[in-house]
Amino acid sequence: xxxxxxxxxxxxxxxxxxxxxxxxxxxxxxxxxxxxxxxxxxxxxxxxxxxxxxxxxxxxxxxxxxxxxxxxxxxxxxxxxxxxxxxxxxxxxxxxxxxxxxxxxxxxxxxxxxxxxxxxxxxxxxxxxxxxxxxxxxxxxxxxxxxxxxxxxxxxxxxxxxxxxxxxxxxxxxxxxxxxxxxxxxxxxxxxxxxxxxxx
Amino acid sequence: xxxxxxxxxxxxxxxxxxxxxxxxxxxxxxxxxxxxxxxxxxxxxxxxxxxxxxxxxxxxxxxxxxxxxxxxxxxxxxxxxxxxxxxxxxxxxxxxxxxxxxxxxxxxxxxxxxxxxxxxxxxxxxxxxxxxxxxxxxxxxxxxxxxxxxxxxxxxxxxxxxxxxxxxxxxxxxxxxxxxxxxxxxxxxxxxxxxxxxxxxxxxxxxxxxxxxxxxxxxxxxxxxxxxxxxxxxxxxxxxxxxxxx
Numbered sequence: 001x002x003x004x005x006x007x008x009x010x011x012x013x014x015x016x017x018x019x020x021x022x023x024x025x026x027x028x029x030x031x032x033x034x035x036x037x038x039x040x041x042x043x044x045x046x047x048x049x050x051x052x053x054x055x056x057x058x059x060x061x062x063x064x065x066x067x068x069x070x071x072x073x074x075x076x077x078x079x080x081x082x083x084x085x086x087x088x089x090x091x092x093x094x095x096x097x098x099x100x101x102x103x104x105x106x107x108x109x110x111x112x113x114x115x116x117x118x119x120x121x122x123x124x125x126x127x128x129x130x131x132x133x134x135x136x137x138x139x140x141x142x143x144x145x146x147x148x149x150x151x152x153x154x155x156x157x158x159x160x161x162x163x164x165x166x167x168x169x170x171x172x173x174x175x176x177x178x179x180x181x182x183x184x185x186x187x188x189x190x191x192x193x194x195x196x197x198x199x200x
Numbered sequence: 201x202x203x204x205x206x207x208x209x210x211x212x213x214x215x216x217x218x219x220x221x222x223x224x225x226x227x228x229x230x231x232x233x234x235x236x237x238x239x240x241x242x243x244x245x246x247x248x249x250x251x252x253x254x255x256x257x258x259x260x261x262x263x264x265x266x267x268x269x270x271x272x273x274x275x276x277x278x279x280x281x282x283x284x285x286x287x288x289x290x291x292x293x294x295x296x297x298x299x300x301x302x303x304x305x306x307x308x309x310x311x312x313x314x315x316x317x318x319x320x321x322x323x324x325x326x327x328x329x330x331x332x333x334x335x336x337x338x339x340x341x342x343x344x345x346x347x348x349x350x351x352x353x354x355x356x357x358x359x360x361x362x363x364x365x366x367x368x369x370x371x372x373x374x375x376x377x378x379x380x381x382x383x384x385x386x387x388x389x390x391x392x393x394x395x396x397x398x399x400x401x402x403x404x405x406x407x408x409x410x411x412x413x414x415x416x417x418x419x420x421x422x423x424x425x426x427x428x429x430x431x432x433x434x435x436x437x438x439x440x441x442x443x444x445x446x
Binding site: 004005006007008009010011012013023024025031032033034035036037038039081082115116144145179180182183184196197198199200 | 203204205206208210243245246247248249252253254255256257280284288289290292293294295296301302303304305416419420423424426427433434436437438439440
């Protein structure tokens with residue numbers, strides 16, 4: 001659709017602005033997007049469970065998660081609704097640590113959350129230092145509306161893949177679309193290739 | 201199974217309606233628009249003369265109506281795009297649209313259960329699309345709208361809401377003023393509370409669905425209120441506006 005020019009629109013360009021994925025703009029706020037109410041999750045009932053493709057279950061209680069070696073990644077995050085936020089600081093456990101005790105030949109992961117949300121991604125996208133179960137944000141407990149007590153972080157994909165209120169990961173031999181992935185959003189969601197919607 | 205990607209469509213501004221001092225509705229003619237569901241949103245792309253582009257996502261305010269797409273945009277202080285859309289754009293000016301987007305925060309007329317709509321401020325926009333769609337198709341579905349605003353001069357769509365709710369066909373509209381109310385308003389000024397929700401007389405039956413849209417703190421509070429009153433978590437759909445720098 002070359003040729004459309006929006007008369008009178010100048011835009012605010014900042015030559016010093018860092019490079020963002022296509023179609024994104026920078027925000028300093030931390031907008032919230034959720035499909036439903038923020039679930040109440042008492043920490044003494046909190047569990048995180050990895051289920052392998054044979055049905056084997058590997059579960060962590062809250063204190064067991066905190067006792068694992070943690071990392072403090074500083075991450076750029078990109079929301080499919082077009083905002084990006086740079087340099088966010090988190091603390092949590094690498095999925096490499098959690099998966100190290102899980103023998104699996106699965107190729108896909110379906111991530112589940114308290115409240116019923118789910119999202120899917122290739123298992124490889126959770127490995128090699130690319131993903132965390134995070135429980136602190138900017139030095140504080142993660143607020144409920146931002147996914148606390150614990151959320152997945154997979155910052156190289158659009159942020160809806162970083163499931164809030166995470167409760168488990170199902171390892172699967174096939175790909176199974178999650179919540180937004182059946183609602184018109186892209187199955188993979190690479191912001192640098194602008195894979196926002198189905199068909200992108 | 202790979203669906204076709206959605207294309208950017210040129211859309212021409214045809215008409216404008218002032219909603220408040222900082223907000224206006226823009227009526228676009230988008231040739232090739234495939235239609236949408238009430239509650240969906242759309243990506244908007246603006247291109248400056250030198251090729252610089254900016255994109256934002258906005259809720260659609262209008263029900264499906266051919267190539268017509270209406271957006272209601274509130275000026276964001278220090279925003280890059282909204283000051284142009286609210287203050288500069290003139291009839292005949294063009295943007296591009298890509299959509300519709302979103303399959304969750306939508307209302308379809310064939311869903312017959314009663315509907316509770318709760319809006320905070322500019323969160324009214326996607327809910328208005330649902331109210332208009334109900335009127336457009338003559339749906340008998342009971343709708344109750346609770347619309348929280350600071351003051352009377354911040355109400356969007358005031359005349360239309362008054363007209364539609366005055367028809368006595370099952371649409372109930374309650375304005376909840378949080379800072380100042382018109383003279384004669386019986387409800388004390390203040391934030392939405394349990395009494396406001398109970399007052400709409402849509403008890404948490406299994407077929408009631410609630411749509412809540414507004415700023416994050418508002419949506420958090422209202423969704424919590426609904427859960428506490430016994431509405432099923434899965435019957436509450438939310439959409440939240442952070443201040444998104446737009």
